[in-house]
Amino acid sequence: MPTVHFTDAAGATTTINANTGDSVMETAVRSGVTAIVAECGGSLSCATCHVFVSEADLPTLEPMGEMEDEMLYGTAVDREDNSRLSCQIRLAEGQDLHVTTPETQV
Amino acid sequence: METTTIPSRAGADAPEPGTATGLLIIGASQSGVQLAISLRALGYTEHITLLGDEDHRPYQRPALSKEFLQDKVGSESLIFRTNDYWIEHNITLVKGERIASLDSNADGSGTAHGTSGTAYHYTRLALTVGARPRLLEAPGAELDGVVYLRNADDALRLKELAPTTTDVVVVGGGFIGLEAASSLAAMGKHVTVLEYGPRLVGRAVGEETSEYFLAEHRKRGLDIRIGARIKEILDDGDGALNGVLLEDGSLLPAQIVLVGIGVIPNTELGEALGLEVNNGIVVDAGAVASDGTTIVVGDVANMPNPVPGAPTGERIRLESVNNAIEHAKVAAYSLMGRSEEYAGIPWFWSNQADMKLQIAGLSTGFDSTLIRRDSGKGKFTVLYYRAGRIIAADAVNAPLDFMAVKQALAAGKSIDPVAAADTATMLKTLIA
Numbered sequence: 001m002p003t004v005h006f007t008d009a010a011g012a013t014t015t016i017n018a019n020t021g022d023s024v025m026e027t028a029v030r031s032g033v034t035a036i037v038a039e040c041g042g043s044l045s046c047a048t049c050h051v052f053v054s055e056a057d058l059p060t061l062e063p064m065g066e067m068e069d070e071m072l073y074g075t076a077v078d079r080e081d082n083s084r085l086s087c088q089i090r091l092a093e094g095q096d097l098h099v100t101t102p103e104t105q106v
Numbered sequence: 107m108e109t110t111t112i113p114s115r116a117g118a119d120a121p122e123p124g125t126a127t128g129l130l131i132i133g134a135s136q137s138g139v140q141l142a143i144s145l146r147a148l149g150y151t152e153h154i155t156l157l158g159d160e161d162h163r164p165y166q167r168p169a170l171s172k173e174f175l176q177d178k179v180g181s182e183s184l185i186f187r188t189n190d191y192w193i194e195h196n197i198t199l200v201k202g203e204r205i206a207s208l209d210s211n212a213d214g215s216g217t218a219h220g221t222s223g224t225a226y227h228y229t230r231l232a233l234t235v236g237a238r239p240r241l242l243e244a245p246g247a248e249l250d251g252v253v254y255l256r257n258a259d260d261a262l263r264l265k266e267l268a269p270t271t272t273d274v275v276v277v278g279g280g281f282i283g284l285e286a287a288s289s290l291a292a293m294g295k296h297v298t299v300l301e302y303g304p305r306l307v308g309r310a311v312g313e314e315t316s317e318y319f320l321a322e323h324r325k326r327g328l329d330i331r332i333g334a335r336i337k338e339i340l341d342d343g344d345g346a347l348n349g350v351l352l353e354d355g356s357l358l359p360a361q362i363v364l365v366g367i368g369v370i371p372n373t374e375l376g377e378a379l380g381l382e383v384n385n386g387i388v389v390d391a392g393a394v395a396s397d398g399t400t401i402v403v404g405d406v407a408n409m410p411n412p413v414p415g416a417p418t419g420e421r422i423r424l425e426s427v428n429n430a431i432e433h434a435k436v437a438a439y440s441l442m443g444r445s446e447e448y449a450g451i452p453w454f455w456s457n458q459a460d461m462k463l464q465i466a467g468l469s470t471g472f473d474s475t476l477i478r479r480d481s482g483k484g485k486f487t488v489l490y491y492r493a494g495r496i497i498a499a500d501a502v503n504a505p506l507d508f509m510a511v512k513q514a515l516a517a518g519k520s521i522d523p524v525a526a527a528d529t530a531t532m533l534k535t536l537i538a
Binding site for chain 2: 022026029030031032034037039040041042043044045046047067070071073074
């Protein structure tokens, strides 16, 4: 079972056991992690599921596509080198991922 | 759970089973779900009942015409929240229940009577009942293979019919029609789109964007008929749909006719409560209806135009996810006794084949446009101006343009049209 640790801007961490194949965004939203908004439901249209991936976990992810890269320039909190849209990160069996959520998404 | 079963106040001889709640939200929709979630985030402590007429847990609709139809995502992906979430937040979900009538009191409390025979006593009421598809009026429109696409059962029905279908006629060249047509074409169906009006998506985009989509969809193999008039939907003599006859004499084979010709707001409960109704249920800037207590949110609400700088008194009804969410947040403040006026830049999206359209702002009333096109990258943007200031943009595969315009509008700023004509210039750098 994959696990995702969400740390909010204030430093509080929520750990959620996820389903293999689900996105990080779906995992967050369904369990009520309010720091992920995801207005468009994961169709790569809104840039409101922005996360910062821990440096240690970053190399384990598939590289991002061009649309995601462009969308990241429109996030409410400015992107960093470790920024991703969490709807585009699919969780693999056994994956243990650490992300930080920005102060706001809209 | 705070829900308690109490004897019904109605029904003298055969008491209805009843439940009591603080806030009854009728409509387990995007806006209903958001209202419940926002209230809990704001610290609302009353028990909430979220009631819907479908036999599904509350789910997201946008994928129904796209990823869900094409089996790219399963039904579990559409679910808004886990069951645990609702339980932990003291929100009771009621599925498969329709409210037949309402008894309301002057203080906003009342009783909703479900068709199941259950009475729901509430302290406050919210209507997030959305809209329903406009029905096609044509001979044969009652045939089994004539389908609509608004809810999950519609999509499931379409998926059930798809394997034995080779030809689909889509009636309506709007967002739903074009999204579904693109999905069905990707599923290997031969698809014809009939648009009654003079151009595609006429209600939501300008002429340049309509022309762009017409050309691009035709390039991708969709047969699109502009100005098409249906004479009759035909069956094979045994009641099975087998074609569409147009007034110009063309005969289109079809086993499915998918209708997407707009929606009608579900105002009936509002009317029953005596609320002011005019193209939706009329609400103030805080999402409160004319009785001063009923909360009305989302597609069904006719509200003051939320765009900053819009003419005073101008009203609008918006059909979008963005509005359902943002309007619900404002309504949640109202229920908490805080006055927060709805102000924001409406935005919309529509994914059709490999084209991702994003719309920022409302283009109504524009007097000039500017096109930015990068054919090599498949990017296409129309900027809409009124009196020299930007008011909206349609951006296809151009999220940077979309987001720059959204940011400019939110900041009350504009983007110089002369400088914007150079596609090598990032719009973000022109916000002033």
